[in-house]
Amino acid sequence: MLKMGEISSQIKKAVARILIDEYDFKEGVVLVKETEPAFEGDYTVVLFSFVKPLKKSPEALGNELGQKLLATNPALFSAYNVIKGFLNLTIADSYWLEFLHREHDNPGFGHKPRIDKKVMIEYSSPNTNKPLHLGHLRNNFLGWSIAEIFKANGYDIVKTCIANDRGIHICKSMIAWQLFADGATPASTGIKGDHLVGDYYVRFSTEHKKQIAELVAGGMAPETAEKEAPIMKAAQQMLVDWEAGKPDVIALWKMMNSWVYTGFDATYKRIGSDFDKTYYESDTYLLGKSLVEQGLEKGVFEQEADGSVWIDLTADGLDRKIVQRRDGTAVYITQDIGLAVRKYEEFHCDESIYVVGDEQNYHFKVLKLIAQKLGLPAAGDIFHLSYGMVELPSGRMKAREGTVVDADNILDEMFDEAERKTREQGKTEGFSLTELEELYETIGQGGLKFFLLRVDPKKKMLFNPEESIDLHGYTATFIQYAYARIRSILRKEGDALKGTVTGGFLPLEKMLTKTLEKFPAVLSQACTEMSPSVVAAFAFELAKTFNSFYAEHSVSGAETPDKKILRLQLCRMTATVLRNALHVMGIKVPERM
């Protein structure tokens, strides 16, 4: 249920006060919700839970409560009615007028004052052997958005990224480049660096498959052939050489990684992803080993005869996990333990959020348990923000099968669609070329971000290309369009409108005001639930309410001067709230469209 604004807590308090003062009743939780449209009133108190302990009929209780609420809070309530077990309360127009007068010109409406809490958010975690894809985009949009939502709620934020820049998968693209590229570089080919490297990662796969087929044809078992294929052997040798610090391998690795980072930077810049600190696995992969030592001393870990180190988590309902290989090298989880400690030592955050896919739920459970057993300072504050995979109508995306949606491609497609629709509607007049490009990017990228953020992060989602480029309905474009319409009015009527308004509200004016009032509560809810989808739903609801209002009432040609001021205040505030809401999702807002 979407939370109601601050006003609902006022109502709850007022009701609780009366329950205590008049009935000496303290235990119950007061349930307040918005009144259903079919009934008279703004907010509804559900009485059922008080009926039994207070031994009163719902009607009698409702009427008593209603009268007392009106008597004790004349500035807040103007009327009430009781139907069955529901006490419907009408909020006084003067309350809404005062609210609008106070907040309509507040650009930071919804944002909370700073609190003394520092939260680290790790997101993106790319591999440096291939370009970013749709799944990364969900990750990036989520991470960035969660950071903004925390900021809006007063937190101090540190954004980090871990680059998975070493390992056999990196060597695969390196070896393929050595064998087949003939010295090709991003500069010589004009191909974006991450894509170029990704091409050789794919090339490795096809070559590997070819060699396996040849070996199998020669009578080798498929599993053996996979390992024995010359190109795989070469990749493994390269990993050994890399770990040994062989200069030519290191040089190649540095060169190819730099191409990838240049490519990533371009994409990150385009989508607005930024980081306060980037960690590199190549830096941190040795860190965990000292912790393994400590763990052995403490008896948290146990060593097998072959030298491998394990932790037994069966008592915690999990498995026995390896933390160090028999050859002494670190595994995935070991690196993460080391990284957790380094992050803590560097930033001392109160909480550390990892935005990582839900396929790693088990991994993070293990990580947290190990950190606790080792008594690491950061142990209690590791939180895995687990998000669902992005699936295509054809099923799950798989890099090897060529069913990934490339990040740069989809961004371009969205841009093109925005351009196509804008031209189709002849809305390009009065824009410079630069302005148009900016507009297409605002619409295209906004559409994609909204599409990926409007779904609850925890849930896996379906990416339907046709639906994603739709610019109607539950989309960013719809909200951006409402914003642009308001800006058009404000340009015409002047932004700096002052004045105190008297008089009442028409239904749509009131509905818009009520919706605006919810925004601070929406931001709080999005923060506690770590879900931008809450903000998305709200922004859409607000835009929809505004559009109804816009169609029904004229602002410029308002019936009276008072109405004009009231409506301009509503417009002003709606624009602010729409902009702020879209902002925490990383979506820009156009002045015209």
Added chain:
RNA sequence: GUCCCGGUAGCUCAGCUGAAUAGAGCACCUGCCUUCUAAGCAGGCGGUCAUUGGUUUGAAUCCAAUCCGGGACACCA
């Protein structure tokens, strides 16, 4: 095999700390541009909330079982 997550309209999703007739968007149908941008508005069609049982004054929401779908449990990351 064990564990985790999901199943709501033709499709994509809200609602899930229990409360009035289960909500949006897309698709489909009907109206609305001489008035601040029709990327819009108003309305219609469409659901035994997977199934069964239980708790409750009241269940899409809580509990149990079953069925279906996805994921995890690597000396990969």
